[in-house]
Amino acid sequence: MRVGPLVFSEWRSLSLGSGLSDTFVFPLSAQSGLPPGDYAHPLRRMARQLAVLRPGASLWVPVDAPGGCWYADEVRETLRGLPLAAAVTRDFWSPPRLRDFSFCPGLFPTPVPPPPAALDQYASGLSLQETNALRVLARLETAYTAEVASLAGVSLPTARQALKGLKRRRLVEREGQDVFPVWTLRRAGLSLALRSWGLPPGVAFPSRRERSASGRRHRRTARLWPAWLRRSWPQASIWAGWSEVALGRLRPDALAWGEILGREALFWLEVESGKASRETLRGKTARRFWGALLYARRFPVSLVFALLAPPWVRQAVVGGFVGLPGDAAVVLADWKAFGALPAPRWGSARAA
Numbered sequence: 001m002r003v004g005p006l007v008f009s010e011w012r013s014l015s016l017g018s019g020l021s022d023t024f025v026f027p028l029s030a031q032s033g034l035p036p037g038d039y040a041h042p043l044r045r046m047a048r049q050l051a052v053l054r055p056g057a058s059l060w061v062p063v064d065a066p067g068g069c070w071y072a073d074e075v076r077e078t079l080r081g082l083p084l085a086a087a088v089t090r091d092f093w094s095p096p097r098l099r100d101f102s103f104c105p106g107l108f109p110t111p112v113p114p115p116p117a118a119l120d121q122y123a124s125g126l127s128l129q130e131t132n133a134l135r136v137l138a139r140l141e142t143a144y145t146a147e148v149a150s151l152a153g154v155s156l157p158t159a160r161q162a163l164k165g166l167k168r169r170r171l172v173e174r175e176g177q178d179v180f181p182v183w184t185l186r187r188a189g190l191s192l193a194l195r196s197w198g199l200p201p202g203v204a205f206p207s208r209r210e211r212s213a214s215g216r217r218h219r220r221t222a223r224l225w226p227a228w229l230r231r232s233w234p235q236a237s238i239w240a241g242w243s244e245v246a247l248g249r250l251r252p253d254a255l256a257w258g259e260i261l262g263r264e265a266l267f268w269l270e271v272e273s274g275k276a277s278r279e280t281l282r283g284k285t286a287r288r289f290w291g292a293l294l295y296a297r298r299f300p301v302s303l304v305f306a307l308l309a310p311p312w313v314r315q316a317v318v319g320g321f322v323g324l325p326g327d328a329a330v331v332l333a334d335w336k337a338f339g340a341l342p343a344p345r346w347g348s349a350r351a352a
Contacts, residue, residue, distance in 0.1 A: 002118035007200040016098045019107025030065040033135030040078035041207040051083045056106025058085040062092035066239045068264035133162040137185045138193035150227035211244035225254035231339030236260040265302040268292045272309040278316040285317045303328045308335035321349035
């Protein structure tokens with residue numbers, strides 16, 4: 001449905017309390033390659049335009065998530081303060097109730113005329129695997145096959161086949177060696193990725209980009225974190241993961257979301273090269289851990305805090321993790337040993 005330059009996937013006239021709403025729908029998926037907070041910038045811009053173009057309009061953001069509450073709750077947090085009433089729900093099939101909105105939306109005694117229909121802005125013909133790989137590259141811009149596979153949650157052969165399909169369509173470019181090619185997003189690929197996220201042309205989306213990493217090993221370790229978890233702990237369910245995430249003022253090197261030991265959890269990664277004194281490293285790691293734990297408790301979910309680093313760094317900081325609370329587990333491992341993590345235990349720290 002079109003409103004000026006804006007395009008929304010759907011429009012609803014919802015029966016809410018004593019009237020009918022004028023509600024536009026912007027669905028999100030936790031498995032679309034983006035952390036929940038990245039949507040805030042474009043949605044705020046679209047909400048401001050919609051409030052002007054359609055006074056009294058409201059916004060419904062249904063979140064498709066495989067399990068747990070964190071992703072939808074973080075989307076709701078980042079969308080606070082929109083200039084129109086917004087409802088974020090975890091169920092696309094049940095329309096929001098009045099209490100789900102951030103404040104009372106505009107209500108009308110008779111149905112508001114629906115907006116005009118728009119052409120489908122994402123008729124790509126891509127497979128699901130190709131779409132997911134394209135979205136990952138739209139965030140990373142340049143990456144190796146293993147990095148795309150990790151963040152897309154697929155095997156190396158599946159990622160390789162998807163990337164080759166994108167290259168045939170001239171959406172990505174391939175460079176480097178045949179054994180370890182480097183894939184780079186093309187302009188046409190970025191445009192298609194933006195349409196797949198539901199953004200109309202003209203809406204800037206700088207927040208989609210991966211936050212900067214300090215070095216090649218640091219960046220690669222962060223990008224491989226979801227695959228690292230799946231290799232180390234096959235009993236865990238890893239629903240989604242991202243490298244270099246922004247969570248307000250917090251910046252984990254990588255973050256995954258899933259379930260382990262019967263609990264919904266955030267798998268928080270810090271990568272440390274060790275370019276500081278032992279005392280400095282101990283204090284910095286402790287601050288990052290407690291910042292991560294306070295963040296996780298806001299939702300609340302459990303926290304698995306991981307530090308991947310050289311051996312001497314792990315030895316320097318492990319002694320600082322004493323008296324851990326029961327909603328957190330700490331693991332420390334070698335940043336060169338892909339897929340090797342000690343089994344987590346709530347309320348304790350374990351080093352490989």
